Each structure stands twice: as structure tokens, then as C-alpha cells.
Amino acid sequence: MSASTPAIDVAYLARLARIQLTTDEEVLFTSQLERVLEHIAKINTLDLSGIEATAHAISVFDVVREDVVGESLPKQVVLEQAPHQANGLFVVPKVLE
Amino acid sequence: MKSSPFLTIAEARRLLVAGKISPLELLEELETRIKAVNPKIKAYLSWDSEQARQEALQADLSKPLGGIPIGIKDAIVVKNAPANSSSKILGNYRAPYDASVITRLRAAGAFPMGRLNMDEFAMGSSTENSAFHPTYNPWDQTRIPGGSSGGSAAAVAAGMALATLGSDTGGSIRQPAALCGCVGFKPTYGRVSRYGLIAFASSLDQIGSLTHSVEDSALLLNAIAGHDPHDSTSLQLPHEDFTSEIGHDLKGMRFGIPKEYFVDGMEPGVRDAVDKAIQQLVSLGAEPVEISLPHTEYAVSTYYIIVTAEASSNLARFDGIRYGHRTTRSTDLLSLYEKTREEGFGAEVKRRIILGTYVLTKGHHDAYYLRAQKVRTLIRKDFEEAFEKVDFILSPTSPETAFKLGEKVLDPLKMYLADIFTIAGNLSGICGMSLPCGFSKRDGVELPVGLQLLGPSFEEKRLFRVGHAYEQSTEWHQQHPAIF
Numbered sequence: 001m002s003a004s005t006p007a008i009d010v011a012y013l014a015r016l017a018r019i020q021l022t023t024d025e026e027v028l029f030t031s032q033l034e035r036v037l038e039h040i041a042k043i044n045t046l047d048l049s050g051i052e053a054t055a056h057a058i059s060v061f062d063v064v065r066e067d068v069v070g071e072s073l074p075k076q077v078v079l080e081q082a083p084h085q086a087n088g089l090f091v092v093p094k095v096l097e
Numbered sequence: 098m099k100s101s102p103f104l105t106i107a108e109a110r111r112l113l114v115a116g117k118i119s120p121l122e123l124l125e126e127l128e129t130r131i132k133a134v135n136p137k138i139k140a141y142l143s144w145d146s147e148q149a150r151q152e153a154l155q156a157d158l159s160k161p162l163g164g165i166p167i168g169i170k171d172a173i174v175v176k177n178a179p180a181n182s183s184s185k186i187l188g189n190y191r192a193p194y195d196a197s198v199i200t201r202l203r204a205a206g207a208f209p210m211g212r213l214n215m216d217e218f219a220m221g222s223s224t225e226n227s228a229f230h231p232t233y234n235p236w237d238q239t240r241i242p243g244g245s246s247g248g249s250a251a252a253v254a255a256g257m258a259l260a261t262l263g264s265d266t267g268g269s270i271r272q273p274a275a276l277c278g279c280v281g282f283k284p285t286y287g288r289v290s291r292y293g294l295i296a297f298a299s300s301l302d303q304i305g306s307l308t309h310s311v312e313d314s315a316l317l318l319n320a321i322a323g324h325d326p327h328d329s330t331s332l333q334l335p336h337e338d339f340t341s342e343i344g345h346d347l348k349g350m351r352f353g354i355p356k357e358y359f360v361d362g363m364e365p366g367v368r369d370a371v372d373k374a375i376q377q378l379v380s381l382g383a384e385p386v387e388i389s390l391p392h393t394e395y396a397v398s399t400y401y402i403i404v405t406a407e408a409s410s411n412l413a414r415f416d417g418i419r420y421g422h423r424t425t426r427s428t429d430l431l432s433l434y435e436k437t438r439e440e441g442f443g444a445e446v447k448r449r450i451i452l453g454t455y456v457l458t459k460g461h462h463d464a465y466y467l468r469a470q471k472v473r474t475l476i477r478k479d480f481e482e483a484f485e486k487v488d489f490i491l492s493p494t495s496p497e498t499a500f501k502l503g504e505k506v507l508d509p510l511k512m513y514l515a516d517i518f519t520i521a522g523n524l525s526g527i528c529g530m531s532l533p534c535g536f537s538k539r540d541g542v543e544l545p546v547g548l549q550l551l552g553p554s555f556e557e558k559r560l561f562r563v564g565h566a567y568e569q570s571t572e573w574h575q576q577h578p579a580i581f
Binding site: 008010013014015016017018019020021025029032033035036037039040041042043044046048051052053054055056057058060061062063065073077078080081082083084090092093094095 | 188190191193194285286287300301326329330332392394395397398399401402409413416417418419420421422423427428429430431432433434435436438439442444447448450451452454455458464465467468469470471472473474475477509510513523524525526527554
């Protein structure tokens with residue numbers, strides 16, 4: 001793993017994850033995460049052919065219930081938490097031109 | 098004072114039921130203690146005195162936990178109380194509902210008292226990742242209390258809570274319990290509803306308790322366990338009384354000592370204390386058996402792939418739209434997301450989201466995430482095979498005692514290795530406990546050592562039986578830090 005070609009493109013991943021990073025953070029995270037990746041590469045030494053994946057420690061199944069209207073939080077209670085709301089709606093920057 | 102700051106739930110209940118103290122007096126004495134001690138330890142972020150007083154006044158002493166205040170980790174929501182998961186991104190959020198564990202605590206007569214500090218979104222092993230402030234170890238205030246439930250552990254250890262709730266994704270209850278010298282209990286995955294727990298890694302997160310005694314952990318699990326339609330991973334299991342095997346002896350029980358957990362590099366005082374605990378269990382009639390958990394060395398790698406993948410997905414909900422913090426510097430929707438998350442998340446959370454995004458990216462998913470899930474199967478099988486030979490497994494909870502503030506902050510990998518003995522328990526879903534087993538002298542300071550007991554899935558009663566027998570045969574649980 002040479003310094004010129006980092007194993008992990010932090011700036012690209014930050015864009016995918018919708019997080020703006022400073023240049024200093026990009027540099028720091030790159031070196032820190034390269035070390036972490038070196039460590040976690042350990043699992044590549046195992047032969048995993050024929051092994052099934054575990055998604056949950058217990059068997060988790062889709063759970064269905066009767067399709068009846070239940071109680072939920074009142075609209076106003078939910079909207080009260082919003083940083084910006086008006087007319088019973090969440091307000092966001094313009095999405096469509 | 099009618100109560101001791103280190104009163105257990107069971108002792109407090111006896112005083113309450115006998116009329117020697119009222120729920121309000123108990124609460125007032127607790128609050129006096131918090132006001133005196135919290136400025137030094139900083140375990141609590143906040144508490145609502147008036148709300149707690151109202152609940153104490155209405156306490157129904159005929160219920161199993163009637164009149165008992167319980168401290169709550171900041172990741173578990175309580176109606177009308179702030180809930181931040183120690184992150185700035187939740188802003189001035191106040192939860193509009195109770196987590197199911199809070200509903201259940203109330204149904205058992207207990208009530209929530211205070212918000213406890215933690216690593217931001219439970220990501221950390223020292224509570225230094227809190228966006229608000231660090232919490233200090235009650236035994237030495239230049240040291241960390243462990244994490245992520247560091248506030249929950251420090252509050253109990255410093256006599257600022259009878260008991261607290263925490264959450265354990267990779268050791269976040271057991272490791273701080275060990276480093277602060279109290280009992281930490283992680284129930285089996287599926288035993289307790291996570292509805293109202295701010296999600297970190299959903300295939301691993303489990304709510305549990307931090308207490309002064311093993312019996313108290315069982316009493317709390319009696320209250321919080323059970324199926325909840327709001328959490329499809331909470332299982333429908335027959336009701337049990339988790340205290341029912343407390344007091345039974347250990348004769349004929351076999352316990353496994355995993356050879357992979359007793360390797361070089363462990364703090365010598367930790368090793369000594371755990372060796373003595375093994376002898377103590379032998380003297381109580383249990384038989385040690387050397388076992389192997391051959392995939393132990395892959396646990397940290399597996400864990401950090403799965404945990405970051407799940408966290409990157411879970412934390413996508415913090416977008417500045419529906420609740421919490423929103424940036425004032427945005428020009429369009431994309432920059433609203435990016436700047437809100439830049440301002441709201443701390444460094445460790447950003448790092449983990451980025452790593453999680455990496456392991457889920459096209460081209461990496463199969464190499465990392467899928468492989469990690471397969472290694473998880475091997476780790477789970479290690480435990481299943483071990484539990485065919487033994488009734489429970491014993492190890493240190495942490496390879497070291499409490500480290501200094503700042504010691505590992507700049508080295509994430511070193512911090513990740515702090516959970517080396519606890520994370521396999523989460524990957525396999527089994528139940529686990531940490532309890533005090535002595536002290537180790539580190540830099541001239543006597544610091545608590547934690548003994549970890551691991552049991553098969555849904556065998557919590559067995560762990561309470563073993564833990565209680567050990568605890569009552571030693572005096573470690575009666576040692577408290579000198580804080581006034």
C-alpha cells in the first residue's frame with residue numbers, strides 16, 4: 001500500500017455518505033482507515049467456501065400483522081421536532097427547478 | 098441519610114416496603130448525591146427533577162420495582178426528555194414516546210431518572226467520543242470509565258444510581274462495567290425489545306443493565322424482557338423468573354476457559370485477578386475445562402465490517418429534515434445533507450460511516466460484508482460447539498484496566514482492540530455478564546478488574562446463578578471508590 005495510491009478513497013466515500021469533510025479530515029481518515037483495513041483484511045486468509053452467511057444471531061423472520069389502522073403519533077407532535085416546518089409540512093430547499 | 102449511596106435495588110425495595118424510607122426520600126437522597134458527585138464524574142448529562150418527583154410520589158410499592166429510580170443511557174428515549182445519543186446532530190430533540198424498556202420499567206413500578214453520557218451513537222470504548230464532555234472513572238478521575246455506556250457504569254460505581262440501563266453492541270455494557278467495578282449484563286439478542294433505542298448496528302444491539310449486584314441485574318431483566326410487536330427481533334418466549342436459580346450452588350457445573358483469550362499482552366494484574374476467580378469458582382464446586390474458540394482472532398475484523406456497514410445505513414436517517422440539527426449554510430438539498438452531517442457528527446462517527454460505506458460499495462460488498470457474515474457463522478459455531486461441553490465460559494472482560502483519558506483517541510485501531518473479549522458475544526448473540534473480580538495496580542493506582550461470564554443463548558438464569566454464587570463468595574462488590 002503506497003502513500004500515492006491510498007487503499008481507500010475517503011473523499012469519494014464521504015460524497016456517497018453525504019458528509020462534507022475538510023481536507024485535514026480526509027488526510028487523517030485515510031491514514032487511520034488504511035490501518036484498519038490492513039487489520040480487517042485478516043478475514044481474507046480464511047477459506048469460506050460452503051459457509052453460509054449469518055445476518056442475525058437468531059432467526060429473524062418477516063412479521064406481519066392484521067391490516068388494521070392502529071394508533072400513531074399525532075401529525076403536530078411529529079412536526080414539532082422538525083428544524084423547519086410550515087402548513088403541516090416539512091420544509092426543504094427547492095428540489096425541482 | 099436513610100439510604101447508602103451504594104444501595105442495591107433489592108436493599109432499597111426492602112427499605113421501601115418496610116416503610117423505612119419513602120420513594121420521594123430515596124429520590125431526594127439520590128439527587129443530593131448526584132449534585133455532589135456528578136460535577137467530578139460527569140456521568141449525567143441532565144435529569145428532570147420535577148418529573149422524577151412526580152413519579153416517585155405516585156410509585157406503587159406493590160409492584161416488583163415500585164419506587165426505584167433507574168438512570169438511562171442517552172441512546173434510549175423517554176417521552177418528553179432530551180435524547181441525543183451524545184451527538185450534536187439530534188440538536189434539541191425531545192422524544193415524543195417512551196422506548197419499550199421504559200414502558201416496561203414503569204409497568205414494574207420503576208421510573209427513569211436522568212440521561213447518562215456515552216460515546217456518540219455508542220461508537221467507542223471510552224466515552225471520550227461524547228459530543229458533550231468526557232466522563233471520568235470514579236476510581237481515578239484521570240482515566241476513562243470505558244464505553245460506550247460509560248455514564249451508565251460510572252453513575253452506578255460512584256453511587257449516583259441504584260442501577261442504570263445501557264446498550265451493548267460489542268461490549269458497551271460489559272467493558273465499562275469492568276473498568277468501573279460494577280455488574281454489567283447483556284441479555285441474549287432477541288430477549289429485550291430495542292424499540293426506542295437509537296439504532297447503531299441492528300443485528301448486534303441489545304439493551305441491558307448496570308447494577309451493584311447480580312441479583313439486581315436479574316430483577317431488571319424480569320422487568321424489561323419480553324416480546325414487543327414494535328421490534329420484530331424480540332422473540333416470543335415463555336415468561337420466566339430470572340431470579341429463580343439465584344442461590345443454587347455450582348456443584349457439577351463445567352466452565353470453559355478459552356485458550357485464545359489467555360494470551361500474552363494482557364495486563365498482569367488482570368490475569369492474576371481472573372486466575373484467582375477461576376480458583377474461587379473451583380472452590381465453589383465448578384469444574385474448569387480448557388476449550389478453544391478457534392476463530393477468536395477474526396472477531397475484531399468481522400465486527401468492524403458488520404458494525405460499520407449497519408451504522409452507515411442506520412445513520413442515514415440523520416439528514417436535517419425531520420428532526421435534530423439542520424445547517425444554516427446550505428444552498429441546495431445536497432449541501433443541506435452534507436453540511437448538516439458535517440456539523441452534527443463527530444470524528445469517530447464520520448470515520449465509521451465512511452468505512453461502512455466502503456465495505457458496502459459495489460466491488461467491496463462480497464469481499465468484506467458478505468465474507469464477514471460468513472466468518473460470523475464460524476464464530477457462532479465456535480460457541481455452539483463449546484457450549485456442548487461446558488455450561489458457561491469464563492474470560493477477562495477486558496485485557497486491561499481503565500486507561501488514561503486521551504491515551505487511545507488518536508489511534509482508532511487500538512481503541513477497537515479494547516473490545517477484543519466482548520465482541521464475539523455480540524456476533525454470536527449469546528448472553529454475557531461482567532462482574533467485579535479484584536483490582537490491578539496500574540501506574541501505582543488500584544483499578545477494578547472485570548470477570549466475564551458468557552452463557553448460551555437464552556440461558557440468562559444460569560449466568561445469574563453463577564454470577565451470584567461467585568459474587569457472594571467474595572467481597573469485591575462491596576468495594577467502592579472514595580468519592581464524597
